[in-house]
Amino acid sequence: MAYQAPVRDQMFILRDVLEIETYANLPGFADASLDTVEQVLTEGAKFCEEVLAPINRNGDLEGCVWSPDNTVRTPKGFKEAYAAMVEAGWPALGSEPEYGGQGLPRVVNLAYSEMSSSANMAFSMYPGLTHGAYSAILAGGSDAQKDLYLPKLATGQWGGTMNLTEPQCGTDLGLLRTKAVPEADGTYRISGQKIWISGGEHDLAENIVHLVLARIEGAPAGVRGISLFIVPKYLPTADGGVGPRNEGVKCAGLEHKMGIHGNATCVMAYDEAKGWLIGEANAGLKLMFVMMNEARLGVGLQGLAQAEAAYQAAAAFAKDRLQGRSLSGPKNAEGPADPILVHPDVRRMLMDSKAILEGGRAFLLWAGLQGDLLHAHPDPAVREKASDYMGLMTPVLKAYFTDKGFKICSDAMQVHGGSGFTEHFPASQYLRDVRISLIYEGTNGVQALDLVGRKLAANGGRAVMTFFADVDAFVAEHEDEADLAPFIEGLKGAKAQLQEATMWLMQNGLQNPENAGAASTDYLHLFGLTGLAWMWAKLAIAADKRIKAGDADPYYARKLVTGRYFLERILPEAGAHLAKLKTGSALVMALDADAF
Template sequence: MVSYKAPLDDIRFCLYDLLGYDDRVTTLPGCEEATRDVVDAILEEGARFCENELLPLNQSGDSEGCHFDKGVVRTPKGFKEAYAAYRVAGWTGLAADPIYGGQGLPKTLEFLVQELICSTNMSFGMYPGLSHGAYNALETWGSDDLKARTLPHLADGRWAGTMCLTEPHCGTDLGLIHTRAEPLEGQRYGITGQKIFISAGEHDLTENILHLVLARLPDAPSGTRGISLFLVPKFLLGESGDDLGQRNGVSCGSIEEKMGIKASSTCVMNFDGAEGYLVGEPHGGMKAMFTMMNAARLGVGIQGLGLAETAYQSAVAYARERRQGRSLAGPAEPQQKADPIIVHPDVRKNLMTMRALNEGSRALAIWVGMELDVAERHPDMTRRQEADDFVALMTPVIKAFCTDHGFDAATRAQQIYGGHGYIKEQGIEQLVRDARITQIYEGTNGIQALDLVGRKLGQNMGRLLRRFFHPVHGFIEENQTDPTLAIYVLPLAKAFSRLQQATAWVAQQGLRDPEEAGAAASDYLRLFALVALAYVWARTAKLCLAKQEGDSGGFYRAKINTADFYMARILPESNALFQQIMAGKKPLMAMAADDF
């Protein structure tokens, strides 16, 4: 089994010391009671539940997988009981509105709990994760009647939710969907079509499942402009909302045999005239679905981070115990026949890369989570807009970079384990398999890069970019003359300058030739992420240098060492990325398709 202990010290450092949770979140309307004491208690209980209840089911759930029999899906042994305990403890309604029975806690806290869940059992986390997305979409776009009849059940976990977009002939290009919606009496619709790759489409954890389905009305225009969103329940909604009606015309045709997340049911869903209810406006389905999809993309980024943390902790534990060879500087433990492999530079390079990207990504993700709370709750509408801009800008960055890192961290851990990392017993190969899907679903990482350069950079004349560029520029200006910070601020300033130049180049070339922007997109997103992490690491180093006296546990010392490593061994990649971006599209697009 893998090694994992919730990184609560680092989480608290990011929350309270680095990002100012007290001033930024607890001052928001409705968050006044989410004090440090409350947050710490919730995190500690969440860590206990994840470490003791979810982690022991992770490997067994992977081995057993889900069972399918004539439309019925059963989750692996122990999952139903774990979900019941999860629900009773109130985790399903952590950030849900108290009006609907939720606890009304900040989204920031929900983000943190998601990391703990995904670190210990990503497959389990898929089930409540989809329900959170369905809740968000219905809360934003559902009618008052639909909200009253569904949200309390999603908040208390009795019901679950899904997102039904993909069809056999279309994934990213949703304008090609065929699923139909025929008007019936009483604002009801008959939904007919097939959806594939539907996570948690059918399972035995909840009493009902609410499917949010994209479909076309008879008068729909072509393309994405003609898509509407419908709520299609597994069991029809009763008159009061508390009772269940008869079984609806939606069924699971099969479940996929997958590379990873095998304890999460990935379903083919058939809609045969199933009764559905319009969510939002006719032909406004994409706007409504993006409420759910954007939340899901941030959640997938957290999945990558969670898996990376488990990979790192497991690799550290193994490297301390596994003895092979001698230190290149001479025997580290001459009384032993061999030294632990943690003495070897290449092993340390892998470990330090994982640690630096884990901790930097966590700080960045928590920053985004806090701004999500500001965007939803701040009394000043201007401040809300600024926060919303920042979240929109960083969503594709979090999704793509954190999941690329999650897979890379899993393979680095596997490399440290050597042959044992390739064997099922150790659990590392499961991390590799589970992490791979995060780079693909909820929009492949290539699509995230296109979203960043194609939509976010030019949106509102570059307004979104200013939400990130301005604080970075301000930090550099404020600290560039401090000699103790030179090893952090100077590399950050150089990388930030490259990012600014690349941004201008991509914007100019993209207007002239969209293929130029497309050719630069993935490299640009990674450059953006590396600069963002350099910024949080520079801020971290400044804070820890000021706090290092009296650091008996070595926490701040380790932070400073990790910041040094990031600036010296990871951030230089930004120069290569800049050169790749400036090379333009020709090296990619010159070859004829037939010559491949």
């Protein structure tokens, strides 16, 4: 079965759950009526289904090819698809109009990005990283840098990358060695090696704008001495054209990877390459995290997107594959066997997937809306709250939905059985492609440590206390609605367990930091489940309202059934996470190193 974009589900969330029309007074939303958004997403779905999805398999099989002249050829069809994407304006959806963007809300762009990543994850990484470079320059670049680079990055005419990792340092950027030597004309000579650079070299765009972390000679040691530089493949001309080659920038090779073969993952060598400082010296990490945080939300979306594609393939296979008979009697009496969809264990895997995907889509789009409020709302208090939520939820969304995305892709292979383990079916590629999402942009273990070590304590715990207060207010508002009682009670229970876990961390993590470290992943998953319980309550309220208004579309009744499944079969995992995290670090750390 070919991938089908979930426009219907996205529109239900945007219209009925997030009610984006109520934000019509904000920049971007004024031009984003529901009719307009639906037209945009419907056309985006066609592009993803008809242009990107058909070259996904070829991208996996053919991969990218590096040549000794330091160039990279992308798989067949990628160059044409990229040109069509730029021509249609898809990269510019959420960018500022003053730089050639369409200025639509970030939440709408996020919905399109889900479809794009489901259809072809490897391809979609090229414009995704470009938008991250755009965001970093927008946040910290000079007016001249913005005017020169942003119009080309916004449209995708030029590509963009971020260069952090080096052979000796990944998460610990304080070990970074790439150096920057100032020149008399205000530029810098950048020298060093970067690895695992997505889209570091390719044949898709006219130019590639590398954002490179480096240390200016004499800078302080550690992360306090890191600066951020623009190092383009081709030196731009004053009018924004493509000038001569930046001779010190080379792709020294490609990584041979488990998945995402259609994306060029490069080893980049900088040998006195010409670069320009962005922002202030020694303040590069803060700017790079503008790009990193956007990328982390995008990676969480990748986990959900690959899971959606894998789920669709598994559901189609389960309807078609005949094997055995239903335990309650034949359902396909005229055939030799029943489709495997009749078997409860197959249903369990598909229902697990469906419940997490539909709740997760609402959670991610809710987060996208917070990004819009952060950037566009006139009320400082609303912006502060949105900023708190983005900081708190980003590690949860990145880690939880990539962990669950991998599980859903694994279950999709299981539904396929032996067929899924072969390359004749798509399950293998989805599983291989999604696996990197648990690792890059900060491993999921690092996300969990960030959550418990930094995000909970930020501003005196203001963000998590706001979350608890918002959930309490939501529960109080809907507590008397008998038809929705299971959803409200489920949310209340999950929130209580998360609050208990938070208090345990505050007490025991301060006494022994390893308690916090040992508890961090369980805490993050408990947070993810609580967020899903909140979203499922919102989805249920919206669906119930439609049904009571006389809408007989079975979509809404099915939504309630899926939500009840989440409450009864998935949410109970919250108790297990709470029990595990409260055991602390003693047994986790008990064995000496020789025991491993």
